[in-house]
Amino acid sequence: MARRGAPVVALVAVAIACALPFLLSNFRLFQFTQVYIYAIALLGLNLLTGYNGQISLGHGAFYAIGAYAAAIMMDQWGVPYGWTIPAAGLICFAAGFLFGLPALRLEGLYLALATFSLALATPQILKYFEHWTGGSQGIVLAKPSAPFGLPLNPDQWLYFLALVVLLAALWLAANLLRGRVGRAIVALRDNPIAARAMGVNSALYKSLTFGVSAAYTGIAGALSAVAIAYVAPDSFNIFLSIALLIGIVVGGLASIAGAIYGAFFLHFVPNWAQDISKAAPWAIFGVSLILFMYFMPYGIAGAVHRIAQRLQRPQSTGDGREPPPSVRTIA
Amino acid sequence: MSCKLAVDTFIQQVVSGLATGSIYAALALALVMIYEATDVVNFAQGEMAMFATYICWAMLSAGVPYWGAFCGTLVIAFAGGLLIERVVIRPVENAPILTIVIITIGLLEIFNSLAGWIFSYVQKPFPSPFPKEPVRFGEIVLGSHDLGQIGVTLAVLACIFVFFRFTPLGLAMRAAAQNPVSSRLVGIRVGWMLALGWGLAAMFGAVAGMMIAPIVFLEPNMMGGIQIYAFAAATLGGFTSPVGAVVGGLIVGVVENLVGTYVSFIGTELKLTVALAMIIIVLLVKPSGLFGRAVVRRV
Numbered sequence: 001m002a003r004r005g006a007p008v009v010a011l012v013a014v015a016i017a018c019a020l021p022f023l024l025s026n027f028r029l030f031q032f033t034q035v036y037i038y039a040i041a042l043l044g045l046n047l048l049t050g051y052n053g054q055i056s057l058g059h060g061a062f063y064a065i066g067a068y069a070a071a072i073m074m075d076q077w078g079v080p081y082g083w084t085i086p087a088a089g090l091i092c093f094a095a096g097f098l099f100g101l102p103a104l105r106l107e108g109l110y111l112a113l114a115t116f117s118l119a120l121a122t123p124q125i126l127k128y129f130e131h132w133t134g135g136s137q138g139i140v141l142a143k144p145s146a147p148f149g150l151p152l153n154p155d156q157w158l159y160f161l162a163l164v165v166l167l168a169a170l171w172l173a174a175n176l177l178r179g180r181v182g183r184a185i186v187a188l189r190d191n192p193i194a195a196r197a198m199g200v201n202s203a204l205y206k207s208l209t210f211g212v213s214a215a216y217t218g219i220a221g222a223l224s225a226v227a228i229a230y231v232a233p234d235s236f237n238i239f240l241s242i243a244l245l246i247g248i249v250v251g252g253l254a255s256i257a258g259a260i261y262g263a264f265f266l267h268f269v270p271n272w273a274q275d276i277s278k279a280a281p282w283a284i285f286g287v288s289l290i291l292f293m294y295f296m297p298y299g300i301a302g303a304v305h306r307i308a309q310r311l312q313r314p315q316s317t318g319d320g321r322e323p324p325p326s327v328r329t330i331a
Numbered sequence: 332m333s334c335k336l337a338v339d340t341f342i343q344q345v346v347s348g349l350a351t352g353s354i355y356a357a358l359a360l361a362l363v364m365i366y367e368a369t370d371v372v373n374f375a376q377g378e379m380a381m382f383a384t385y386i387c388w389a390m391l392s393a394g395v396p397y398w399g400a401f402c403g404t405l406v407i408a409f410a411g412g413l414l415i416e417r418v419v420i421r422p423v424e425n426a427p428i429l430t431i432v433i434i435t436i437g438l439l440e441i442f443n444s445l446a447g448w449i450f451s452y453v454q455k456p457f458p459s460p461f462p463k464e465p466v467r468f469g470e471i472v473l474g475s476h477d478l479g480q481i482g483v484t485l486a487v488l489a490c491i492f493v494f495f496r497f498t499p500l501g502l503a504m505r506a507a508a509q510n511p512v513s514s515r516l517v518g519i520r521v522g523w524m525l526a527l528g529w530g531l532a533a534m535f536g537a538v539a540g541m542m543i544a545p546i547v548f549l550e551p552n553m554m555g556g557i558q559i560y561a562f563a564a565a566t567l568g569g570f571t572s573p574v575g576a577v578v579g580g581l582i583v584g585v586v587e588n589l590v591g592t593y594v595s596f597i598g599t600e601l602k603l604t605v606a607l608a609m610i611i612i613v614l615l616v617k618p619s620g621l622f623g624r625a626v627v628r629r630v
Contacts, residue, residue, distance in 0.1 A: 055429055057374075057436065102615050108428040109372050110614055113562055116374065117610050120559045121603040128600050238555065242436055249433055279448035286440025293430055293437070294422060 017163055026155040030227070031267060033155070036162040037223045038263035040169050042247040043256065044216025047173060049245075050254035051182070052209040053189030055108060058115030060241035061122045062214040064233075066092050066221025071139045071231045072132055081144050081226045085165070088222035089215045096214020100207035119241035126233035138232030141225065158227050165223060169216060173256055176212070185209055186254075217244075239282070246285050249292050252301025261300040339470050344588050350477035351546075351560075352584020353484035357539040358554075358561035359568065359576035360488075361532035366570045368508040368528040369424070371431050375438035377554030377561070379415075380536030382442045383408040384544050384553075385450050387537075388457060397460045401541060405534050412533025416526040446551040457544035480542045487538050488577060491531070504528060556603055560587065563606040566613045569623020579621065583609065 021029055045059045069091045070084035079087070099118075103111050126133050133139065145154045152160070176182055184205050187195035196202050225231050243266055251262025265288075270281035277283075296303060358376060365373045373379075383404050390400035419438065423430050461479035465472045495501035506514040507524035515521050539561075540554065547553045564583045568575025583606070590605055619625040 049429070053429070055432055057432070102611060105618065106614055109370075109432070110566075110618065112374075112428075112432050113372060113566065114607075114611055114614060117559050117562055117603075117607045120555055121607040124601060124603045128604075242440065245433065245436060253429075277448050278452070279444040282440050282444035283448065286437045286444060289437030289440065290419065290434055293426075293433055297430070 014167070021152070021156040021159050026153065029155050029159050031271075033159045033162045033227055034224070035260075035263045035267045036159075036166040037220050037227065038247060038266050039259045040162075040166055040223065041217045041220035041244055042251060042259035042262045042266075043169055043173055044213040044218075044220070045244050046248045046251075046254065046256075046259055047176075047185075047216065048209055048213035050248055050252075050258075051177065051189065052185045052206065052213075054103065054206065054210065055112040056115045056213075056241075057112050057245060058117075058119035058122075058241050059213075059217050059244045060236050060238070061115075061118050062092050062096060062217040063221035063224075063240060063244070064122050064126060064236035065095055065214075066218030067225040067231045067236070068126065068133055068139075068221075069218070070222035070225045071141060074141055074225075075134075075139050076132070082147075085219055085222045085226070089219040092218025092221075093211045093215035095218070097207050097211035099214070100210025103210060104203050104206055115241075116238070119238045123233040123237050126236065133231075133233065136233055138230060141229040141231075143229040144226060162223055162227065165219065169219070170256060170259075173216075177256070181205075243285070246289055248299075249289055250299055252299030253297070255299065255301035255305075257304070258299050258301035261304075265300070335470070340592075342471055343473065344592050345585055346473050346481075347477050348585035348588030349581055350474070350480045350584070351543075351587065352564075352581040353481045354539045354543045354557060354580075355560045355564040355583050356577040356580025357484050357487065357535045357542075358557060359564035359580045360491075360573055361535040361539075362561060362565045363568075363570055363573050363576040364528050364532045364535070366565075367573070368504075368525045369420070371420070371435065372570070373438075373532070374432065374435040375442060376532065376536050377558030378439045378442035378446075379408070379412070379533055380540035381551060381554045382446055383411070383533065383537035384457070384540035384549060385446055387541050388450075388455060388544075388549055391458065397458065401460070404537050404541065408533040408537035409530040411530075413526045413530035415533075416529035420529070421522070421526075443551050450551075452551055455549040457541075457549045459545035476545060483538065483542060487535065491535075500527075559603055559606045559610075560584075563609045563613075565620075566610050567620055569620025571624055572620065572622035575620055575622030 017032075020032060024032070041059070041063055044062075045056060048054050048056055048059075066088040069088040070081070073079040073084045073087060074081055103114065106114055127136050143154050143158075145157065147157075150157065177185070184195065184200045187198070187200060188202055188205055192202060247262030247266045248258065249262075250265045251260070252258025269284060273280040273284050292299060298305070358380065361376050361380075362373060365371055365376070386407055387400050387404040390403055391397065395403065415438065419434060420431070423434055459476045459479070461475040463475070465474050466478060467473075495505060503514070503519045504524045504527060506517075507519050507521040508528070511521045514524075539557070543557060544553065547557075560583055561580070564580035565576050566579070567583060568577070568579025586609075587602060587605060591602060613620060
C-alpha cells in the first residue's frame, strides 16, 4: 500500500538487530532481550484488544501461566528449555480459549472487569499451588548456554533466541491479519452485527483470537522465565497487566510495529525514570496513558505512519492525518 | 454448649462480614453511581479512595481531631472527584469504551504512584475513631470498630437516600442520569450533574477508605483487594442498581467471611480468587445482577 519503503526499513532493522550482540555489553544486550520478550507479549495483547476489540486488563495472568508452565516443566520434569516454549504456547492457547468462551458473553466493560479481577487474583493463585510453584519463594532455574558449540555467550544466545521468536511471531501475526481471518477479526471489532450477517462465526473467531493472543503472551512469559532464570508470583501482579496495556496504547493500538515501539517504551522509560523516584515510572506511565489517548490515539505507530506518508508523498494535498486503515475506528 | 458456641461464632462471623461488607457496599455504590450516570466503570475508584485516606492521615498527623479530619477529607474528596470529571473524563465523554477504560487505568496509576511518591510505600497505622474494647452481648463478642463501621456506612447511605429522594438537586441528578436529552430540555445542566456524581462517588470511596484503613493499614496498594470485592458486589447487585450495590456488598462481605471460616481449603489464602469466581459466575448466570435491569440495545 502506501509504504513501499517498509520492507527495506524492516531489513535494515533486522540487520542492526543481528549486529547488536557483537557491539553491546552483556548487560545492555540483556535489556534488548527483555524488550523483544515484551514485544511478543504486546503483539498478543494487540491482536485481542487492538484488532479484535476485546478489552483485556489481565494479560499478565497468561504471561504468568506461560512463565510457570516453562519453569515447572524445567524444574520438576527436567524438560529441555527449548521444548518448554512451544509447550507454554499450547497451554496458554488452551487457557485463553477456555477463558474466551465465557468471555464471549461479556461485552466491553464486563470483560474488562473480569480480566482485571483475574489479574488481581493471579499472584494469590500462584502462591496457593505451592507444591508446584514453590509458593512465594518462586522457582530458581539454570541459565541456558548456547547449543551446538556456537561461539556465543549465554546472553548473546538468549538474545538471538528472543529475536528469532519475535521475528517468527511478527511474521505469523502479519500473515494472520492480512487474509480472510484478519478481516473477520477486525470486522468483529468494528461492526459485530454486520460481521455476523456476512457469515463470520463470531463465537469461534472471538475465542480463537483469545487463544492465539494468550499463546503469544504465554510464549513471551516462557521466554522471560528462561532468560531471567527465575519466576516468583509477585512479579505477575496487576501492574504487569497494566504495563502490557500501556505498551499497546503507547506503541499503537491495532498495529504490528506498535508492539515493538511499545516494548522499547515499557523497558527503557522506567530505567531512566527510576533515578527520579521509585514511583516516577508509574507516574509517567499513568500520565502518558492519558495523554496518548487524548493526543495520539494511534500511538507511536500512528505517528510513524503519518511521517512516512508525508515523506513519500510530499506533494499530497491531504493533511496526512489519516490513520492507518486498520485502526481507523478504534479510538 | 458446643452448639451454642458454634452459633456464637457464626453470629460473630456474620457481623464482621457485614462490617467489611459495608465497606464493599460504599465502594460499590461509588462505582454504580458513576456507571449509572456516565456508563463508565471507574477502575481508579479504589485508588482515589486510598489517596483520600492519605489526605485524612496527613491532617491527623498535623493535629486535626479525627472527625474534623474525616469531614475535611470528605470535602476534599468531593472537590477532587468533581475536578477529575471536569478535567480528565469530560473530553472523552462520548469516546469508545476502550478509551475510557484506558483513561481510568491511567488515573489508577497516577494516584497509586503519587501516593507512593508523597507518602512513601511504608505501611502506616491508621487510627479508628471507635473504642478499642469489644462490645459484649452475653457470650457474643463484637468488635466496636466493626459496629462503628456499619453505623457510619448506614448513616452515609441514609444521607444519600434523603438527598436523592427529597431534594431538587438529587432529583435533577437522577433525571440527568436517566434521560440526559430530556433533562437538558427542561434546563438541567447535565454536564454538571455528572460531575457532581463523580464528586459524590469520590466521597463514598473516601468513607470506605477511612473505615477500612485501621484494619488493613495504610499503604498505596491497600485498596486492590477491596476493589475486587467492590466489583463483585456491584456485579452481584447489578451495575445499574444503587440498592443492589449495597445489598450486594453486604452479601459479598458475609459470604467472604463465612467461606473463609468454614471452607478450610480456601481460608484467607484464596480470598481474591473467591471474589474473581463470584464475578465470573454472576456475569455468566445473570449478567444484569440481582437488582439490575437487562440492557436492551437498539441496533
